[in-house]
Amino acid sequence: MDHLEHSRVVSVLTQQEHNCGSCGGEFDGCSKTMLLQIVRPYLFQDDASGEWRLHFEKQLGEDGDFAHAPYFFHEDCWLETSESLRDEVEGNPPTRLEGSTIACRCNFCGSDVAEGDYLGIVHYGDFRLSNRQPNLQDALEHTMEGGPQYLCTECLFELNVSVLEGLWDEDAGIMNEDEEEDDGEKRAWA
Ligand SMILES: [Zn+2]
Numbered sequence: 563m564d565h566l567e568h569s570r571v572v573s574v575l576t577q578q579e580h581n582c583g584s585c586g587g588e589f590d591g592c593s594k595t596m597l598l599q600i601v602r603p604y605l606f607q608d609d610a611s612g613e614w615r616l617h618f619e620k621q622l623g624e625d626g627d628f629a630h631a632p633y634f635f636h637e638d639c640w641l642e643t644s645e646s647l648r649d650e651v652e653g654n655p656p657t658r659l660e661g662s663t664i665a666c667r668c669n670f671c672g673s674d675v676a677e678g679d680y681l682g683i684v685h686y687g688d689f690r691l692s693n694r695q696p697n698l699q700d701a702l703e704h705t706m707e708g709g710p711q712y713l714c715t716e717c718l719f720e721l722n723v724s725v726l727e728g729l730w731d732e733d734a735g736i737m738n739e740d741e742e743e744d745d746g747e748k749r750a751w752a
């Protein structure tokens with residue numbers, strides 16, 4: 563995950579309200595938080611080691627802002643949210659994609675996520691004051707710690723509709739290319 567450099571993460575913070583996506587509360591300067599972003603995963607091979615790694619491409623709208631706003635959560639709020647989401651998708655058979663390059667699997671329902679599909683990614687980290695920027699509002703960094711959690715589009719849909727309701731505008735649409743023909747009920751919204 564170290565390719566998500568601090569400079570880019572800080573730019574997230576300067577563009578968003580620093581309120582919890584679940585309870586709406588604020589974060590104090592050293593709260594443990596989770597950051598949820600919508601990205602597209604791509605595999606690339608490391609020249610030096612030959613290992614395959616995942617790169618996460620952020621999605622920007624025409625105005626240069628995030629196509630789908632990133633959200634921060636208090637650690638406890640995300641734990642509660644993720645338990646509700648697990649209950650919501652429990653028993654759903656995981657989607658298996660034939661003939662696609664699989665980038666990763668959803669940590670909630672176990673579905674395959676193809677390279678280039680939309681993916682929710684949750685990092686664990688904490689806010690801290692940056693020495694580089696004197697303005698408090700812009701001076702929070704989200705330090706990467708530990709591994710991320712992945713959410714497939716079905717789980718993002720459930721999160722947005724059943725668990726938290728309205729994180730993202732449904733009109734903004736999150737639809738993978740192979741889903742444009744189906745009715746978009748399960749794996750996407752539009
Ligand atoms: Zn909260």
Ligand SMILES: [Zn+2]
Pocket residue numbers: 668669670671672673713714715716717718
């Ligand atoms: Zn899922």
